[in-house]
Amino acid sequence: MNAIFFLLPIAVGLGGTFAFLFLAAAKNGQFDDLDDPPQRMLRD
Amino acid sequence: MTSAVAPSARSGDSTARDPIACLHCGAAVEGADYCCDGCEMAAAIIQNAGLAQYYAEREAPGNRPTASDGERWAATPREVLPDGSARAWVQVDGLRCGSCVWVTEKVLEQTDGVVEACVSYATGRAELRWDPARTDLAAIARRVSALGYQPRPLDNTGDAGGFDRGLITRLGVAAFVASNVMGLAVGLYLGWFSGMDERYAALFRWVSLALATPAALWCAEPFYRGAISGLRHGILHMDLPISIGVVILYGHGVAATMSGQDAYLDSLTMLVALLLAGRVVEQRGRSRAADAARSLAARAPLSARRVVGDTLETVPAESLQPGDRLALASGEEAAADGRVVSGEGALRRTLLTGESEPEPVSAGGAVIAGAVLEEGSLEFIVEAVGKETLLARMAEGLARAQARPPTPALADRVAPWFTGVVLTLAAVGYVGWRYAAGPEVALEVAIAVLVVACPCALALSTPLSVAAGLGAAARRGLLLKSGDALTRLASIDRVVLDKTGTLTGGTPEVIAADDETLRIAASLERSSIHPIARAIVEEAIRRSIPIAAGQRAVEIPGVGMTGVVDGRAWALRRGAPGEVVLVDTQRDCVEGHIRLADRLRPDAARSMAALAALELSPSLLTGDHPEVAERVGALAGITHIEAGVGPEGKAASIEAMRAGGERVLFVGDGLNDGLALSASDVGVAMGAGAASSVLVADGVITTESLAPLIAGLRAARAAEKAVARNLRRSLLYNGFAVTAALAGLVNPLVAALLMPLSSALVLWGASRVEVAVASDEE
Numbered sequence: 001m002n003a004i005f006f007l008l009p010i011a012v013g014l015g016g017t018f019a020f021l022f023l024a025a026a027k028n029g030q031f032d033d034l035d036d037p038p039q040r041m042l043r044d
Numbered sequence: 045m046t047s048a049v050a051p052s053a054r055s056g057d058s059t060a061r062d063p064i065a066c067l068h069c070g071a072a073v074e075g076a077d078y079c080c081d082g083c084e085m086a087a088a089i090i091q092n093a094g095l096a097q098y099y100a101e102r103e104a105p106g107n108r109p110t111a112s113d114g115e116r117w118a119a120t121p122r123e124v125l126p127d128g129s130a131r132a133w134v135q136v137d138g139l140r141c142g143s144c145v146w147v148t149e150k151v152l153e154q155t156d157g158v159v160e161a162c163v164s165y166a167t168g169r170a171e172l173r174w175d176p177a178r179t180d181l182a183a184i185a186r187r188v189s190a191l192g193y194q195p196r197p198l199d200n201t202g203d204a205g206g207f208d209r210g211l212i213t214r215l216g217v218a219a220f221v222a223s224n225v226m227g228l229a230v231g232l233y234l235g236w237f238s239g240m241d242e243r244y245a246a247l248f249r250w251v252s253l254a255l256a257t258p259a260a261l262w263c264a265e266p267f268y269r270g271a272i273s274g275l276r277h278g279i280l281h282m283d284l285p286i287s288i289g290v291v292i293l294y295g296h297g298v299a300a301t302m303s304g305q306d307a308y309l310d311s312l313t314m315l316v317a318l319l320l321a322g323r324v325v326e327q328r329g330r331s332r333a334a335d336a337a338r339s340l341a342a343r344a345p346l347s348a349r350r351v352v353g354d355t356l357e358t359v360p361a362e363s364l365q366p367g368d369r370l371a372l373a374s375g376e377e378a379a380a381d382g383r384v385v386s387g388e389g390a391l392r393r394t395l396l397t398g399e400s401e402p403e404p405v406s407a408g409g410a411v412i413a414g415a416v417l418e419e420g421s422l423e424f425i426v427e428a429v430g431k432e433t434l435l436a437r438m439a440e441g442l443a444r445a446q447a448r449p450p451t452p453a454l455a456d457r458v459a460p461w462f463t464g465v466v467l468t469l470a471a472v473g474y475v476g477w478r479y480a481a482g483p484e485v486a487l488e489v490a491i492a493v494l495v496v497a498c499p500c501a502l503a504l505s506t507p508l509s510v511a512a513g514l515g516a517a518a519r520r521g522l523l524l525k526s527g528d529a530l531t532r533l534a535s536i537d538r539v540v541l542d543k544t545g546t547l548t549g550g551t552p553e554v555i556a557a558d559d560e561t562l563r564i565a566a567s568l569e570r571s572s573i574h575p576i577a578r579a580i581v582e583e584a585i586r587r588s589i590p591i592a593a594g595q596r597a598v599e600i601p602g603v604g605m606t607g608v609v610d611g612r613a614w615a616l617r618r619g620a621p622g623e624v625v626l627v628d629t630q631r632d633c634v635e636g637h638i639r640l641a642d643r644l645r646p647d648a649a650r651s652m653a654a655l656a657a658l659e660l661s662p663s664l665l666t667g668d669h670p671e672v673a674e675r676v677g678a679l680a681g682i683t684h685i686e687a688g689v690g691p692e693g694k695a696a697s698i699e700a701m702r703a704g705g706e707r708v709l710f711v712g713d714g715l716n717d718g719l720a721l722s723a724s725d726v727g728v729a730m731g732a733g734a735a736s737s738v739l740v741a742d743g744v745i746t747t748e749s750l751a752p753l754i755a756g757l758r759a760a761r762a763a764e765k766a767v768a769r770n771l772r773r774s775l776l777y778n779g780f781a782v783t784a785a786l787a788g789l790v791n792p793l794v795a796a797l798l799m800p801l802s803s804a805l806v807l808w809g810a811s812r813v814e815v816a817v818a819s820d821e822e
Contacts (some may be wrong), residue, residue: 001241001244004244004247005247008247008248008251009251011224012224012251012255015220015223015224016220018220019216019217019220022216023213023216023217026209026212026216027209029209031209031212032209033164034328035164035165036164036165039142039145040165
């Protein structure tokens, strides 16, 4: 059970990595326009 | 031109299956594949680009290409990129479906000199990149016009703006924190039942607190800011109880963690994440509508042609000075106010007066910025530019007149007494339990009351339902600028409509002509794309009059048409207003008259019937002659008609109706409708109308029909119902939860189960709006 003491920070850290990736994507403007890309995909 | 380019996809094109429908635009035509040279050209471009698939996949028939609108492209702002290519943004009107966007992009990409073309389906804004050495913007724009779409210069760059990335970033962090804290909380709750070593419980609590800290301090900041600015202005709105709830939850969390007690941190993080999600949904709906309205308003001409000695130079509109001499050719739009010094023609002042009939001007006559010279050519001396023009001053005046205080949302009106009641109940609970069980239990109860009363569901109820309503209306062609407008739209009693450009589409139709005159006129006009020519040809087809191919037919811009039919030479000329005369040119005598009038929108009568079904009575308010108004009213099925009223008269009529206790929706276009748009409870502008009416209106109809109005009314009512239902549900939940908390039955686990339940109920309620609107349409 002592494994939890280092597994928990690792789990939170992993989650944090994905949260950071999301923030980077949002900053890049990935979420600015959600209407066009789906249309574009169908057209190409 | 022969019809050698019949799209091979004809059999797959549902809109062209009718043997007499034009292959491109679907208009009635006899003995040919296309109704006019313009459509034939458009089809040829599409065929040659290898895009025939367009005809099989499009959801709406194409637009008929109209004569080039003479927009001047030289002064459109552009940037030169490091690789030497130029980039500019252009608004493209008339895109009806994904296939339109596709065909426009592909055709442009195959155009010589175009490096990249990217057209947005949502806004119709095109980003163009081209090689200035090989082509120019005007040539690219002509290519778009040839397809039947209408390109317009944009004075802003592609920076759409409006969308705040901060909110979605906060939502991302809050969602991450909430899911982790909830996972830890599950562990803690299970530990209650199966026993858990205190070391692990302490670890879980401290990690939860560490995770919840950014959610409480940073993610929830927009709510704190809203509450503080509300307090500063003496308004208690929904952000206040939310902030109180979050602060108490977090404060309790810190204290409980330090003393080794269970906290409500899972509820706190989930609350923040859910509320932020509500904000993001709300903001998306709003910024989209505002964006669309802004691009519609960008209509003023950006450049002018200045006379310098014997030559003309194209200059940006902002560099014009009073005293400059400008040239205006047929089809061009004036960039400044001024006075005619030479030449003559007919000016259409739709932007200012809303009436589409051009008025003749000659030396000494006034020119107004935004007016279009329909025929002739002239030169004028500039008297006012930029903000000093009549157009700009009126638009500014209207914007000021329109400053009306927003109606607070229902939930915001509930907020003050909600806060009061909750605080009182928490105090009552504290006092009661203090005597019954001592101060420690009393504090627990008071905090539990404040926690479960945190108005998560209540705060979500309005934005989610309103966003759903705005979305349902926008998908059907009515863009509303605010949720407030949607709320007001739901309680409208009377719908007042303008005539020109609203009930009628601004395209003419033949109302009187004899068959022989029509036969000769239609034969002459067969290949013209002028709206009057189209009206004549369509009427001839409707009456099944055989149309001969006119010989040597020549269109003389601004004058009419000449040509030979049956071996005789004819001319079609403009006669009295609303009339075209057929002249035998050899004998120089008038052989016939054709009377034309503005055509009623095809869906006008159906829309009026739909209004009646919604228990709304329509009224017609117009500056036109009573006779004309009666004709249009009878066709549309409107009995309450006020004709011959000017802009102030329209506003006064609406004020009178409002004074009589009615809530009035006004639908109009032209700048002369601006006052009426501001005077009404909800003003809706036709997107094709004057730029300034779009600015002052609460909403814009983006398609050339009245159906979006009906859909918008339905969406508003459905959203209103959903808001009321959600408020009832969330108040019921809060009443129940607070009672339980007062009874001492609420602990962190119970709170964690209750909160998502109430939010889910609200989400489900909001999702019913689209369903309700769709089922109404059947």
